[in-house]
Amino acid sequence: MTSDLSLSLPQGFRAAALAAGIKPSGRTDLSGVVADRDCAWAFAGTRSTTAAACVIRNRDLYASGAPVRALLVNAGNANAATGERGAADNADMAGAFGSVLGVSEAAVLTASTGIIGHLLPMDRVLGGIEHLPDELSAEAAPFAAAIMTTDTHPKTAHATLRTGARIVGTAKGSGMIHPDMATMFAFAFTDARVDQDALRAAFPGIVARTFNAVTVDGDTSTNDMTAVLASGQAGEVDLGEFLSALEGVMRDLARQIAADGEGATKLLTVRVTGARTEAEALTAARTCCVSPLLKSAVHGNDPNWGRVIMAVGRSGAAVNVSGMRVSVQGEPVFAGGPLAYDAAAVSGRMKAPEVVFDVHLGVGDAAGEAWGCDLSAEYVSINAEYTT
């Protein structure tokens, strides 16, 4: 779980970023990734019924099955709940970037992140797009930085396959993180040649075990999306090796997002075993990670495992309480009933960058893992004064 800012993109990709003036802070807020040739791709977008214009448009492009050539991202404005005007602005963004690149509008994916309910400053967006091609390079870092909102640092992860083909992933996300399909945003680029149908078939499972297993606050964004683009320039690879490496990259990014949750001081990991199904294991783990009471206890280094019992109970996952076991930082605290343990010693071990709960449900053989973060007073202050 390390973010390498010296990464270069895989063969066939270049990226650019600049400050278009969308964010009042003057930080970079407009960025794009361009492929030299048509890319096979997979995509997942939020299941929110109030999804943003960019998610709706990408979903339509995805359904067409046609290849893509570029991705355009703006931060500072979500272009969500902006009506027909917002949808038109989104298409205009894609068309303008396609135009300067010499590709069709339909070959350009878009992604917007930031405040909901404000129209995009289209003069600045279109002005910025004209200058994006001047900034193109093989560096991943400027792109990873320009897609951030309340993130405290850019998030990247990568893998190299046996053939030398590479996967480079970048993600952003800090608040409104409880993805219901994918998180806002995770993008992966690879020069491996992979079959688009095989990639798309495997993608939902990978998303379920990575980004959909993350939660910062239980609030599902209108703009969540994840996409992987494959240029194919590094040639054939073993599909199993590729999918495993892709899942590793996405898992790394997912953990980085959880650890950098708004106001977070530590990563919360909940590993569930003994579940009836993987889906129930993931649900139980994620319900623990979203619990404000458990998150507060983790913040205060309080080994209050009763809140794990509560969260598992509310998750709806099948459980046999008399066969249930809970450990905190490796220390068994519950096994069908309370166990004696040294609370002060366990509290001391919770003063760590990562706090791990192991939970056995006692009803089957399935397992799942989810990630979140502690809840701090800082989360409230970050979110009490966002717009005004």
Add this chain to the structure above:
Amino acid sequence: MTSDLSLSLPQGFRAAALAAGIKPSGRTDLSGVVADRDCAWAFAGTRSTTAAACVIRNRDLYASGAPVRALLVNAGNANAATGERGAADNADMAGAFGSVLGVSEAAVLTASTGIIGHLLPMDRVLGGIEHLPDELSAEAAPFAAAIMTTDTHPKTAHATLRTGARIVGTAKGSGMIHPDMATMFAFAFTDARVDQDALRAAFPGIVARTFNAVTVDGDTSTNDMTAVLASGQAGEVDLGEFLSALEGVMRDLARQIAADGEGATKLLTVRVTGARTEAEALTAARTCCVSPLLKSAVHGNDPNWGRVIMAVGRSGAAVNVSGMRVSVQGEPVFAGGPLAYDAAAVSGRMKAPEVVFDVHLGVGDAAGEAWGCDLSAEYVSINAEYTT
């Protein structure tokens, strides 16, 4: 929404409370309500799969259909996740109270609230039960106070029917409040004579529109329950009038619980109209009330209505975004797209004890209302150091 501490109980009921030493603070923590004769009753308990011993036992008693005579409550210890020993302790509590009252164990409901995962100090509980009969009186306030945990004040509500029959309700709850059946705790007592079958048939709907429409933190307790006991001593009443009055009492208590949420500085009310069904209206309203982002915005008097769009989208309720409308404190801010409004003025109007969002989903005629509270730094500090 006022809590009257001078209330007397309806005819046929007496209550008692004392400090048995379960809470380290020395506050009253053991209490009971006793009826002079057999009571018709209705009950709802948490849907949590890790429900506490008291909920499981009351549910069994409920299924038997037999009348009850008494309710015994302890605060400071939830007797949840305590295994077979916890179940035996719970039955012993009921048996001991029945014994001093001269009624059967099966005529005594029990309710425990407090920390999860600790065995009850049975010597203190049993010692206290012996002395409870000495404290019996017609006053409601000592009982309402003794069932509290992190509540800042006792919660009562009442109604008087045309015949003079009365309904007196009491509730507690401040954290771990996201009832999935009922909240921890709400009890109502009436001297009206009501048919038990009719009462039980109407009860789930009343609970859905009152306690199940409340959320403080999205965390469903292991011990949630609500019950209504009818002594019948004031004679026959009009069933429709009675049920309407009961719903009014429960709604009042539900709002009191939301307003007194852990760390809360104000009540958050979300009224949804234009929904496809009442259930979807309630789900959309409650998803808004549980959103940490919306709760933080309400805390900071930030009219960030985009977070309402987000929460409705994540709720899964059917919505037509282009026909959707949102108002904050009566000010229209969204109607299929952003509206111009004076943000500073609306922010000023949010500095009030209650902040109301009106949300029209644009797909039907059903309505529903839910209640929550703002999220403050105080919530975190209350819950970061609960056990250690």
